[in-house]
Amino acid sequence: MRRSVLSVVATSAAIVLTSTLVGGPASAHGWGDPGHGPGHSAHAGLTPRTHFTMAADGTSGATQGGEGIPNIDSVKKTIATYYGDPGTGLANRTDSPYIREMRSIVARQGASLQRIHDRAVRHGERPAIVLDADDTTLWTYDMEVADMHFVFDPARQDEWVQDERFAATPSMVGFVNRAAAMGFTVFGLTGRNDDQKTATVQNLSKVGYTAFTEDRFFTKWTGKGASQQPSYVTCAAASCTTVEYKALTRKHIEQDLGYDITLNIGDQWSDLQGGYADRSLKLPNPTYYLPSADLPGVSEPRLSPRTQFTMAADGSSGATQSGEGIPNIDSVKKTIATYYGDPGTGLANRTDSPYIREMRSLVRRQAPVVAAQCAVGRKLHRNPAIVLDADDTTLWTYDMEVADMHFVFDPARQDEWVQDERFPATPSMTSLVSIAQRSGCTIIGLTGRNADQETATIDNLQRVGYPQFSATERGTETYYTKWTGVGASQQPSYITCATAKCTTVEYKSQTRAHIESRSGGRYDVVANFGDQYSDLLGGSADRSVKLPNPTYYLP
Numbered sequence: 429m430r431r432s433v434l435s436v437v438a439t440s441a442a443i444v445l446t447s448t449l450v451g452g453p454a455s456a457h458g459w460g461d462p463g464h465g466p467g468h469s470a471h472a473g474l475t476p477r478t479h480f481t482m483a484a485d486g487t488s489g490a491t492q493g494g495e496g497i498p499n500i501d502s503v504k505k506t507i508a509t510y511y512g513d514p515g516t517g518l519a520n521r522t523d524s525p526y527i528r529e530m531r532s533i534v535a536r537q538g539a540s541l542q543r544i545h546d547r548a549v550r551h552g553e554r555p556a557i558v559l560d561a562d563d564t565t566l567w568t569y570d571m572e573v574a575d576m577h578f579v580f581d582p583a584r585q586d587e588w589v590q591d592e593r594f595a596a597t598p599s600m601v602g603f604v605n606r607a608a609a610m611g612f613t614v615f616g617l618t619g620r621n622d623d624q625k626t627a628t629v630q631n632l633s634k635v636g637y638t639a640f641t642e643d644r645f646f647t648k649w650t651g652k653g654a655s656q657q658p659s660y661v662t663c664a665a666a667s668c669t670t671v672e673y674k675a676l677t678r679k680h681i682e683q684d685l686g687y688d689i690t691l692n693i694g695d696q697w698s699d700l701q702g703g704y705a706d707r708s709l710k711l712p713n714p715t716y717y718l719p720s721a722d723l724p725g726v727s728e729p730r731l732s733p734r735t736q737f738t739m740a741a742d743g744s745s746g747a748t749q750s751g752e753g754i755p756n757i758d759s760v761k762k763t764i765a766t767y768y769g770d771p772g773t774g775l776a777n778r779t780d781s782p783y784i785r786e787m788r789s790l791v792r793r794q795a796p797v798v799a800a801q802c803a804v805g806r807k808l809h810r811n812p813a814i815v816l817d818a819d820d821t822t823l824w825t826y827d828m829e830v831a832d833m834h835f836v837f838d839p840a841r842q843d844e845w846v847q848d849e850r851f852p853a854t855p856s857m858t859s860l861v862s863i864a865q866r867s868g869c870t871i872i873g874l875t876g877r878n879a880d881q882e883t884a885t886i887d888n889l890q891r892v893g894y895p896q897f898s899a900t901e902r903g904t905e906t907y908y909t910k911w912t913g914v915g916a917s918q919q920p921s922y923i924t925c926a927t928a929k930c931t932t933v934e935y936k937s938q939t940r941a942h943i944e945s946r947s948g949g950r951y952d953v954v955a956n957f958g959d960q961y962s963d964l965l966g967g968s969a970d971r972s973v974k975l976p977n978p979t980y981y982l983p
Contacts, residue, residue: 474961474972476502476741476981482755484717484733486762490782494976497763498739498755500835501981504578505743506754507714517574519567525747527598529712534599537691537709538606544690544706545610553688557607558678558705560694561618561628563713565604565637566594572715577836578757580716589624592631597711601636608639613687616645617677617699619670619718622655646677660684670720675702701731712751717758733759741981761835764978774831776824784855786976791856794955794973798860799867801954801970806868813951814864815940815969818875818885820959820977822861822894823851829979837980846881849888854975858893860957870951871896873907874939874963876932876982879917882909904949908939922947932982937966944968 480498482488489497507513512520512527519526548555562568571588572578588594608614620628625647632640649655657663660680663672681687682704692705695713698720708731722728737755739745746754764770769777769784776783798814805812819825828845829835845851865871871894877885882899886907889897899907911917919925922942925934940956942948956969959977 474964474974476961478738478740478745480737480739480755481735482737482759482763483735484719484756484759486759486766488735489763489766489768492763492767493786494767494783494978495974497767497978498737498760499741499978499981500757500760500764502739502741502743503714503755503757503760506739506746506749507757508573509743509746510714510749510751510754511569511573511746513569513573517570517577519569519573521595526712526751529750530598530600533709533711534603538603541607541610541612545607545612548688548690549611551688554613554686555611555690556613556615556681556687557604557691557693558615558617558681558689559600559604559692560696560699561616561620561632562594563597563695563715564693564699564711565597565600565616565632565640566628566635567597568594569715570595577834578715579834579836586624589620589631590627592627592634594631594635596635596637605636605638612690614639614644615681615687615689616640617674618645618647619673620647621650622647623650648673664724670696670698670718671702671722672720674699675704675723678702678704697731697733701728702726703728710752714751714754714756717756742983760978765830767978768826768830770826770830774827774834776826776830778852783976787855787857790973790975791860795860795863797971798864798869798955802864802867802869805952805954810952811870811950812868812954813870813872813943813949814861814955814957815872815874815943815953816857816861816956817958817960817963818873818877818889819851820854820979821957821963821975822854822857822873822889822897823885823892824854825851826979835979843881846877846888847884849884849891851888851892853889853892853894857957861894861896864955865896869954870901870906870949872943872951872953873897874936874943875909876935877909878912879909880912882907885909902949906949908943910935932960932962933966936963937968940966940968 476499477495480496481492482498508515510525512524545555559565571585571593575584604614618628625642625645628647629640629642629645649657657668661668661673661676663669678689678692682689689705691707691709692700693709693711694700695711696718697710698718700708700710701720702723703726733756734752737753738749739755765772767782769781802812816822828842828850832841861871875885886897886899897907899905911919919930922945923930923935923938925931940953943951944953953969954971956964956972957975958964959975960982961974962982964972964974
């Protein structure tokens with residue numbers, strides 16, 4: 429017996445209710461409320477997270493969902509704000525939140541210097557201060573960001589060292605020179621190697637430090653010629669940890685050279701762990717993280733990184749959070765790697781990972797909802813459709829983003845990947861698309877890839893299990909790419925933008941409005957899927973579904 433439309437709607441509603449009960453609250457994945465047209469879209473839920481829990485060692489990638497991992501592009505923007513970097517990769521040398529924080533830290537510590545010195549002298553001790561080099565006395569931001577783009581290159585670093593290019597870390601020249609004038613003996617202790625010692629000491633002198641000398645500046649052995657591991661450093665394995673090297677060198681300064689290290693200063697926790705100093709001062713540095721196990725039997729819980737962070741997606745938190753309150757970019761990379769099952773090669777695990785399991789769970793919740801919407805829409809002759817973004821919604825870009833680009837987007841390299849059709853399917857999404865089509869929905873693609881990449885993108889999709897995608901269907905366009913501005917590839921008349929360059933939201937929301945218009949096929953977009961919030965904002969969709977992606981952010 430043929431069921432009535434009312435019966436179909438009732439059955440579909442039951443399916444929706446069941447899937448909602450199984451899947452939990454929709455807001456967990458940033459699902460937007462129904463809305464059609466730019467004036468009727470509720471953006472509630474379509475905003476990035478701002479509070480995060482992240483362990484420094486990357487293990488949180490196994491427990492936090494993709495939305496719970498700080499997005500690496502937002503982290504970069506936050507760091508740039510903190511250092512007063514306008515987007516050039518060069519820190520502001522005059523004023524920034526970092527400079528102001530350093531000034532405050534140094535002023536507080538400087539106020540106690542005389543008291544610390546005098547107490548040591550009263551006890552018959554020879555007071556000393558030990559300082560790391562990079563981002564403790566010499567400032568590496570411009571190298572790390574403008575030159576290396578947060579991807580450390582030892583050859584490039586050696587060029588910077590030998591050329592003595594580093595500026596002084598803000599406020600530290602006055603602090604160190606004042607300490608030396610009081611009577612502290614000043615030691616340098618760095619992970620730079622012996623071949624870099626002379627250039628490092630000369631760089632320090634060039635930028636204004638007067639207290640550093642080569643005989644009181646400890647660099648790490650190279651294992652070549654006379655540069656061998658000293659007898660006072662004994663390590664558990666052939667390769668010494670940072671803490672073994674630095675703590676045992678401080679022990680040597682105290683026990684063999686006869687000094688009392690009253691203060692040990694560094695920008696890494698591994699500069700400070702292991703004891704052999706009366707007090708330690710941690711300087712802020714979210715631009716890299718150099719972890720190391722502490723010495724056996726030593727417990728120093730206070731010398732450990734933050735795990736709770738507040739960060740706005742637009743980078744503005746760099747103006748309000750301290751350096752320790754900004755997610756460290758190396759820890760973020762490790763957390764992302766854990767989430768994608770990447771063992772350190774830059775390649776995601778294609779079989780199992782927290783990301784794959786989260787995607788499987790998300791699709792399991794969404795599939796019956798989409799199926800019901802498509803079935804009802806077809807029954808009511810509403811021409812239902814779902815709209816899907818490409819990158820990290822239907823095609824998975826992790827290996828390109830990480831193994832090839834190291835989180836530094838390169839449009840030329842991306843075009844090679846696109847034209848070569850190298851991308852695998854985003855986990856579980858082939859199933860969702862198949863269910864949607866079989867339930868009565870037309871499948872429509874809407875991507876920021878350009879028109880020159882459309883054919884290769886559709887071919888890639890079909891090759892990895894999406895036969896539903898095509899450039900047109902029944903005489904209407906069903907795969908939308910962005911115009912190039914060259915030849916016939918021009919901005920369509922249905923898109924009008926506030927400036928000469930359209931935003932992603934302007935392009936995508938007005939394209940969805942076109943899809944729902946008579947000229948676009950008069951589809952009813954029952955669901956809109958994307959990995960970026962900008963894929964979803966702007967209305968013209970009954971529901972929006974946000975897929976997890978901490979590897980880049982396109983506002």
